[in-house]
Amino acid sequence: MDEEQLPLSEREREVLALVATGLSNQEIARELVISINTVKAHMRSIFEKLGVQSRTEATLVAIRMGLAAVPSAGVAPEQGLATHHEIPPEQMVLLSSVAGPVTLWQRLFALGAVLLVAVLVVLPAIEPSRSTANITNPISDRPGESASLAAIPTHRWTEHADLPVARTRLALAAYRGALYAIGGDREEGVTGQVDAYLPYADTWTARSSKPTPASNIAAAAIDDLIYVPGGCRSSDTAIEALEVYDPDKDIWSQAAPMPIAVCGYALATLNKRLYVFGGWNGAEFVPYVQEYNPSQDKWTLRAELPYPCGFAVAGTIGETIYVAGGYDGMREISETLAYDAERDSWSSRAPMTVGRAGAGGAVVGAELYVIGGGWINSIVTNEKYNPETNMWSVFETPILGQWRNLGVAALDAEVYAVGGWNGNYLRTNHSYRALFRIILPVIQE
Numbered sequence: 410m411d412e413e414q415l416p417l418s419e420r421e422r423e424v425l426a427l428v429a430t431g432l433s434n435q436e437i438a439r440e441l442v443i444s445i446n447t448v449k450a451h452m453r454s455i456f457e458k459l460g461v462q463s464r465t466e467a468t469l470v471a472i473r474m475g476l477a478a479v480p481s482a483g484v485a486p487e488q489g490l491a492t493h494h495e496i497p498p499e500q501m502v503l504l505s506s507v508a509g510p511v512t513l514w515q516r517l518f519a520l521g522a523v524l525l526v527a528v529l530v531v532l533p534a535i536e537p538s539r540s541t542a543n544i545t546n547p548i549s550d551r552p553g554e555s556a557s558l559a560a561i562p563t564h565r566w567t568e569h570a571d572l573p574v575a576r577t578r579l580a581l582a583a584y585r586g587a588l589y590a591i592g593g594d595r596e597e598g599v600t601g602q603v604d605a606y607l608p609y610a611d612t613w614t615a616r617s618s619k620p621t622p623a624s625n626i627a628a629a630a631i632d633d634l635i636y637v638p639g640g641c642r643s644s645d646t647a648i649e650a651l652e653v654y655d656p657d658k659d660i661w662s663q664a665a666p667m668p669i670a671v672c673g674y675a676l677a678t679l680n681k682r683l684y685v686f687g688g689w690n691g692a693e694f695v696p697y698v699q700e701y702n703p704s705q706d707k708w709t710l711r712a713e714l715p716y717p718c719g720f721a722v723a724g725t726i727g728e729t730i731y732v733a734g735g736y737d738g739m740r741e742i743s744e745t746l747a748y749d750a751e752r753d754s755w756s757s758r759a760p761m762t763v764g765r766a767g768a769g770g771a772v773v774g775a776e777l778y779v780i781g782g783g784w785i786n787s788i789v790t791n792e793k794y795n796p797e798t799n800m801w802s803v804f805e806t807p808i809l810g811q812w813r814n815l816g817v818a819a820l821d822a823e824v825y826a827v828g829g830w831n832g833n834y835l836r837t838n839h840s841y842r843a844l845f846r847i848i849l850p851v852i853q854e
Contacts, residue, residue: 424451429471460802548645552833565842566807570611575834580628581816582635584656594624599643617659627676641672647691665706669697673719677730687718694719712753722770724777736766741785759799769817771824773843780826783811807839
């Protein structure tokens with residue numbers, strides 16, 4: 410992360426480094442010879458700039474920035490945890506440098522930090538690199554391709570009833586207070602299975618299967634219908650079919666096929682039209698943009714992406730569609746692009762903090778939330794984009810390391826993340842509280 414992405418002042422960096430050692434606000438004030446109110450002001454600014462909500466999340470960022478390193482208890486620094494990069498001595502803050510006795514809760518905090526370092530720093534260093542040579546097939550996975558990491562406790566994520574069947578590369582669409590998990594890849598192969606999740610009852614119910622089993626798909630609702638374009642068969646060949654689901658009647662129908670068969674695309678809607686960005690055509694990643702008009706049952710090719718890619722995230726805010734991340738066969742992409750449908754033109758925006766491929770995305774309020782990723786890189790946070798400030802900020806994740814090809818959709822103020830891949834097929838169903846409702850009392854005179 411560079412200074413432009415994390416514009417902390419020098420004093421804020423000092424405060425953040427001390428936070429990572431487990432010091433309280435009062436102890437930080439004493440260490441830096443400033444007032445506790447000044448420390449609180451710095452903390453508010455740090456949390457806002459980093460997009461974090463807790464000291465633990467701030468510690469994660471401090472470790473990633475190289476502002477803190479925590480040695481194992483009773484081990485000299487040179488014998489402590491090895492890292493995959495050198496941390497400049499002037500930026501290293503160790504527990505041993507803290508003046509005064511170390512309290513019990515600080516020791517517990519330090520132990521937790523050691524575990525975080527082991528996951529975030531040591532594991533990527535000793536884990537064999539998932540180079541492009543190891544990704545022999547970007548369209549399907551094999552169980553055990555990478556180590557599976559356990560979920561970690563978080564304060565804004567909630568676990569819900571698991572998917573009936575573990576699967577990845579599925580579509581997830583929100584419609585009238587329910588989520589619809591469609592198709593995907595499971596242990597038995599590519600499926601057309603459809604399950605509806607009812608949040609108020611925390612239960613899943615089986616619905617009519619998609620006529621054409623497909624994986625690497627996305628879905629979006631327009632009016633009273635859910636549209637699922639393209640996808641890949643079990644043979645990894647892309648299909649051109651556009652299948653339409655009526656949730657109220659629980660029936661499927663066919664619409665005009667796509668001009669170019671793709672899977673692993675990004676999908677968004679704007680002004681009751683469907684937009685398919687990039688994807689895999691069965692042989693390579695492509696830059697094509699395909700627009701579908703349901704009222705005319707017609708497809709139109711629009712201005713291409715600046716580069717070919719698949720497994721990106723797309724979301725509509727206002728009259729602009731934002732496309733972030735992706736995979737081009739060689740790298741996980743961090744770039745963010747803005748598509749102006751009226752002008753049929755592209756422009757660049759601020760990149761994400763890390764490259765992400767196979768992430769899921771959803772818009773809540775006026776921000777694009779990007780969940781997961783980790784095709785080649787290890788992912789330790791999620792992030793969200795604010796078009797007004799043209800800035801990305803990080804937030805916590807319930808699954809570390811690799812969490813990709815999941816289904817993501819927004820319901821009200823929550824972002825749901827369902828299934829995916831973490832070295833094996835996942836059944837997980839998590840939601841992130843993106844916004845909080847404030848209920849004001851009614852005052853009657």
